[in-house]
Amino acid sequence: MSKPLSDHDRRKQISVRGLAGVENVAELKQTFNRHLHFTLVKDRNVAATRDYYFALAHTVREHLIGRWIRTQQHYYEKDPKRVYYISLEFYMGRTLQNTMVNLALENACDEAMYQIGLDMEELEDMEEDAGLGNGGLGRLAACFLDSMASLGMAAYGYGIRYEFGIFNQKIASGWQVEEADDWLRYGNPWEKARPEYMRPVHFYGKTEHHPDGVKWVDTQVVLALPYDTPVPGYRNNYVNTMRLWSAKAPCEFNLKDFNIGGYIQAVLDRNLAENISRVLYPNDNFFEGKELRLKQEYFVVSATLQDIIRRFKVSKFGSREIARTDFSKLPDKVNKYLHHWSNVWTHFPVKLNVHILSPAGVQAWDICVRTCAYTNHTVLPEALERWPVDLFAHLLPRHLEIIYEINRRHLEKVAAKFPGDHDRLRRMSLIEEGGQKRINMAHLCIVGSHAVNGVAQIHSDILKATVFKDFYEMEPHKFQNKTNGITPRRWLVMCNPGLAEVIAERIGEDFIRDLSQLKVLRKYVNDEAFIRDVAKVKQLICQSEINILPYKVHATTQQLFSNCQPLKVFVPVPSISKEPNKHWTPRTVMIGGKAAPGYHTAKMIIRLITAIGDVVNNDPVIGDRLKVIFLENYRVTLAEKVIPAADLSEQISTAGTEASGTGNMKFMLNGALTIGTMDGANVEMAEEAGEDNLFIFGMRVDDVEALDKKGYHAAEYYNHLPELKQAIDQIAGGFFSPKQPDLFKEIVNMLMHHDRFKVFADYEDYIKCQEKVNDLYKNPREWTKKVIYNIAGCGKFSSDRTIAQYAREIWGVEPTLEKLPNPDDKH
Secondary structure (H helix, E strand, C coil): CCCCCCHHHHHHCCCCCCCCCHHHHHHHHHHHHHHHHHHCCCCCCCCCHHHHHHHHHHHHHHHHHHHHHHHHHHHHHHCCCEEEEECCCEEEECCHHHHHHHCCCHHHHHHHHHHHCCCHHHHHCCCCCEEECCCHHHHHHHHHHHHHHHCCCCEEEEEECCCECCCEEEEECCEEEEECCCCCCCCCCCCEECHHHCEEEEECCEEEEECCEEEEECCEEEEEEEEEEEEECCCCCCEEEEEEEEEECCCCCCHHHHHCCCHHHHHHHHHHHHHHHCECCCCCCCCCCCHHHHHHHHHHHHHHHHHHHHHHHECCCCCCCECCCCHHHHHHHEEEEEECCCCHHHHHHHHCCCCCCCHHHHHHHHHHHHHEEEECCCCCHHHCCEEEHHHHHHHCHHHHHHHHHHHHHHHHHHHHHCCCCHHHHHHHCCEECCCCCEEEHHHHHHHCCCEEEECCHHHHHHHHHHHCHHHHHHCHHHEEECCCCECHHHHHHHCCHHHHHHHHHHHCCHHHCCHHHHHHHHHHCCCHHHHHHHHHHHCCCCCCEEEEEECCECCCHHHHHHHHCHHHHCCHHHHHHHCCCCCCCCEEEEEECCECCCCHHHHHHHHHHHHHHHHHCCCCCCHHHEEEEEECCCCHHHHHHHHHHCCEEEECCCCCCCCCCCHHHHHHHCCCEEEECCCCCHHHHHHHHCHHHCEECCCCHHHHHHHHHHCCCHHHHHHHCHHHHHHHHHHHHCCCCCCCCCCCHHHHHHHHHCCCCCHHHHHHHHHHHHHHHHHHHCCHHHHHHHHHHHHHCCHHHEHHHHHHHHHHHHHCCCCCCCCCCCCCCCC
16 A cells, blocks of 8 residues: 655645745735634634634635635626536535645645644544545536536536435444434534525425416425535636535424414424435435435425526626526526436426416426436436336325326327337336336436436447437437546545656646646656656555455445455455465455445445455465455545555446446546456546556456346356355355354355346456456566556546536537636736
């Protein structure tokens, strides 16, 4: 693992961290002391480390405020088309260091704290992770916000301000134990409440049909209170806004209850309304049709649309005067980007206060389609939302009527294009019949958008060929691909400044805003000095290869095992035991992930990993040649430490099951080599870096389809491969759980009889590929050359590139690399 940088090395890293000018340092110290006294009401005699963190956070935030206000003024003056990114998850992590990097304040703040006598890393560790997401989707949303600000786009993130984020994970006696993530208990210095923009959101009630239209009456109202967080671009003086909604009960009491002494109960009932934003659902890839989840979705959509329409109407910065009333112009000024889910379209005619059957309703629907775009993030059917019609009728009765009308018109178009194809009508309907009626939200998203995209080329192709084949044949022009990306600011400059500096010494700093410039590094592949510098950063000494599998532990048992692969962690154990005197490349295998609290099998997977670790780490024959470590409470902040240390990244999902992945890109950018299948973005990573520079194994999508037709039988592989049989037998027989021999039998049963991910089919090829890894790792020079090829091939995987493609090809917005004037400038 990479060693901590010394003070001397850290202070050498000036170019990517910003200059520490004397005036800057003096001003920062003065502002820090002012906030300690006047904001926190403390002095140095009583202030604790957390107080110092808050004083520093307010100091850095002060540098954001002028830029934040000026950015919004700029948008109102220029009146550009605005992009609204709506997501239930924004996994932001920590804000302090990221803000210092983007404002070029890191060195100056470091020096200021050093002069005051405080340790910067200690202060940074006091910040709570803003864990408002489960994993990949929420982190992608955070990367996209960073890129939209860095590209000077008038963009806004909209989500929910969960009081409790993704749970904190503890491992007790090998088992996962959940603790509440009370991330707001000390306050959040980065947010600003905006009660003046509070919006009502309606639930329940009934519809009344009158000659002059339909009314939704007798509803329950919840208020949406917005909290704004600044999102700074990279050194361009743009600061965009992430607006998160918090649920509040209205102030009115039931006067009758009050008069008969029910005052206390009336106050307590307010909590029911505020539960909407109480907690993040701890799962992002398995749909569970709970009323609270649907409430959360509608809550954020309703409040956001009201806010969008309010902003569309006003004329200039700070004005509440109505300037626009012609909503036919809305698509020219607004693009709403729906991140994976949404029932936004059913809401649109309601918010415009028109009847869906009226001419105005037809126009409202047309406006909606031209305004909205939908991104799909999964091919797994269990992850797609299908809401029970009964639940919809109870919670959103007016919207259900609108959905039925949208479906009627949609099916009329399908019937006109494919006359007599009744089975196609059934497959393409927004309402799934048979058993309990359900609303297929993915179908609604496609019908209600002008563009639909997947997040890797292989994923987009699968959507067109299988999952959404009927819709692609109906409207092929809608379907696109936008391969995911990551922000190089957080995932290189911030978390791995040593590597960023080595790169900047060769090609300059512009790669931080244009990652495609990394391709210039290819000419340094045989440069001995560059090889040494990269190897030094990566600490490539043949003592222990850091082998990492960090994942959100998925809910379905098959994907859990397919992704975490504790079986494959176990691979070297029998071999080492069999040949203890052979030279084995030492390995440290790290696995991280959280299981949703309600999923027993997911927790069993974690228990198996920790059990394997207990045995392997204490085996006298294996010794230091293999260590298995489960990373407790894997989260953004821990990833920022682990990813730069990795030598080998395991991306081993069965071909055709992973949409894209972004962790694979983070490892690649930080110099880890990839062992993986041709799935998700791995395919494009191999194209960019050269397939010879990755360790590719296993079936391709065509092979998986052929095996499906032939029939997959796990027992064939089990009986054919002695090492695999030994591993499975030991897991099933209690070798790793001697006190509970049957503890893992259900996992083995799943693998042997119910594994639709066909883990055993890739096993033999995986073993052979790991042998290639071992051989290459013994040659540090050749390993490092492949590392350089991989880093040089990372340009495509910047979220700046992803967002620029979205902007030009879907949203109709042109990114800019121009900077806004510094707020201190007079002109």
